[in-house]
Amino acid sequence: MKITGNLIDGTILDTSTGETIDVTNPADSQQVVGRVPAMTAQDIQSVYGAAVTGARIWRETGVLARGEILQAAAACVRDESDMLARLIVQEMGKTLAEARVEVKKTADFFDYYAGQARLPYGELLADGRPGTYARVVHEPLGVVLLITPWNDPLLTPARKMGPALLAGNAVIIKPATATPLIVLELARIFNTVGLPAGVLGTVTGRGRDIGGSLLEAKALKAVSFTGSTSVGLELQKQLAGRPVRVQTEMGGKNAIAVLADADIAVAAKEIVSGAFAQAGQRCTATSRVVVVRGVADQLIAAIREHMLALKVGAGDAEGITVGPVVSAAARKEIFDHIDRALGESAELLEGGAHPPEGVSEHGAFVSPTLLRVTRDQAIWRDEVFGPVLGILAVDNEQQAIEAVNDSDYGLAAAVFTSDLGAAERFITQAEAGQVSVNHPTTGWDVHHPFGGFGYSGSPFKEQGLDALQFYTRTKTVAVRAL
Incomplete structure (x- = not known):
């Protein structure tokens, strides 16, 4: 000690x-x-x-x-x-x-x-x-x-x-x-x-x-x-x-837009990294995904596949990819957010308000959680400082940008697309201090100016x-x- x-x-x-x-x-x-x-x-x-x-x-x-x-x-x-x-x-x-x-x-x-x-x-x-x-x-x-x-x-x-x-x-x-x-x-x-x-x-x-x-x-x-x-x-x-x-x-309620022409395999891998690394406890962590409806099912399946490969446990144990959240109080707050979302008719796709199997009962562990959400649910707006990701399907690029900007926060945002014009439109219209193209919302280097808009x-x-x-x-x- x-x-x-x-x-x-x-x-x-x-x-x-x-x-x-x-x-x-x-x-x-x-x-x-x-x-x-x-x-x-x-x-x-x-x-x-x-x-x-x-x-x-x-x-x-x-x-x-x-x-x-x-x-x-x-x-x-x-x-x-x-x-x-x-x-x-x-x-x-x-x-x-x-x-x-x-x-x-x-x-x-x-x-x-x-x-x-x-x-x-x-x-x-x-x-x-x-x-x-x-x-x-x-x-x-x-x-x-x-x-x-x-x-x-x-x-x-x-x-x-x-x-x-x-x-x-x-x-x-x-x-x-x-x-x-x-x-x-x-x-x-x-x-x-x-x-x-x-x-x-x-x-x-x-x-x-x-x-x-x-x-x-x-x-x-x-x-x-x-x-x-x-x-x-x-x-x-x-x-x-x-x-x-x-x-x-x-705070932040960072969003990624996945457009119809995106590389879904790349997007899913980066989304899972951005949402669940460090147990989601980063101000730039990805907490919302907005996907064009035509590729939504494909993206969800790919995200779930990556999530199943995550291993939760003590941070110094072999093979662990997601450690605990910082305290039992933080875990309870995260569980309360999940329970409230389910009470407001969010659909649970993976995880939930319970610790994963095989971890210490004295540890503050949270299962990485994926929810299908709507914009009228609290989980869409409230910051959840933990491994919880909400996903929303929209009809087109413009609706995706509008949904990304539907937040009091403005720290980080990202778009996945193969269309340079769409990427530039997103960069111009995204209300966030940090904007990425085909990268997660996390990952800023020491020489990059950093900071958000709005309540971020x-x-x-x-x-x-x-x-x-x-x-x-x-x-x-x-x-x-x-």
């Missing part, structure tokens, strides 16, 4: 009270895999105090030196990749193969932003006044708070920390209560490779106990949040009226060069030589 403290001012510390929170294994709730401090409001003050000092030091550190720290952290993540991947499996539940991909992409994020240190920054502008030149400068904001989720407990922190640190900010990170251990390991790595004290601080604890203290701090300049839509919207309300920048990456998120994009915009402010300077 791993027992560890938070990184505060360059030192790993316990709480002022000594109270802890148990971290359990989703594949076996009776197994405690670690304990972390349950921090208090007083502890939060210490973290912010260190961050204010750290922000001054880090701002004055050259951008090349910042990049070197990120590069060193990336190398350390790769060196410790096996341990980190196994820890992700233990506290989050995804398969070992999925965890290894997450660790690799985490290192890729840090390397990518380390490389940005050598790009041009700022610009010179003409000025109409004699003997004067102007320039644009991009400055760090100061102290930023990152609130990260449990479904990608290492990758999402890296997605936010990379640009935030390169830009020169001090970072305070609050991981999800269910999966804090991997973030504390990441903090240890940054501390080991020489990040100055105070530049990174970690916060573990229950939101009801420390949420107010985290958001009320006068030093806070920006919050980047990934999580549920309800929490993200509440966060926006709490910070409204203050000079605090807010970035939210929230705020205008600020993550990843790529766009991410740096959120963590910097623009200053215009005019200089007259006398």
Whole structure:
């Protein structure tokens, strides 16, 4: 069992009270895999105090030196990749193969932003006044708070920390209560490779106990949040009226359109991967399929065939392709969605509101589920953060696009077609921040700008060069030589 403290001012510390929170294994709730401090409001003050000092030091550190720290952290993540991947499996539940991909992409994020240190920054502008030149400068904001989720407990922190640190900010990170251990390991790595004290601080604890203290701090300049839509919207309300920048990456109800000329074999394979990998617990997971009626039966048969090959179990067991969901509470919520859909006359094609055979009764396992649905059922609109896929048949391409857009969310969408014109029409008309052709809704690389429309998120994009915009402010300077 791993027992560890938070990184505060360059030192790993316990709480002022000594109270802890148990971290359990989703594949076996009776197994405690670690304990972390349950921090208090007083502890939060210490973290912010260190961050204010750290922000001054880090701002004055050259951008090349910042990049070197990120590069060193990336190398350390790769060196410790096996341990980190196994820890992700233990506290989050995804398969070992999925965890290894997450660790690799985490290192890729840090390397990518380390490389940005050598790009041009700022610009010179003409000025109409004699003997004067102007320039644009991009400055760090100061102290930023990152609130990260449990479904990608290492990758999402890296997605936010990379640009935030390169830009020169001090970072305070609050991981999800269910999966804090991997973030504390990441903090240890940054501390080991020489990040100055105070530049990174970690916060573990229950939101009801420390949420107010985290958001009320006068030093806070920006919050980047990934999580549920309800929490993200509440966060926006709490910070409204203050000079605090807010970035939210929230829910999704991602849809794939399968047109009449699609390669059904390819579409079915990618749909099953997009819907059921990581037990459907990805913001970009495919949760709706809209298929032109003439090929609907063929597609359903192919999807079911792939689903029957899935094997559910503990993420570190041999041959497992779908791990548990994160907790028993999450499993119950998913089962409630399925039961409600069946009560509203959805047709069960595979799976259902029950765990698969042969798994531990103490694990949060869910059978991958396929439902034939209609647009007037709650399952069509409500986000189900788990391995549940709804399928709807329509008459033509235009109806398919309309159905894909029939959502308050707008994170990811995809189309399967052999018609380039149809693909371009879909790209133009799809109301989503991420659009794929003949690929699933998942699978975005570290240099791809990422973020959704509508209730899926705020205008600020993550990843790529766009991410740096959120963590910097623009200053215009005019200089007259006398």
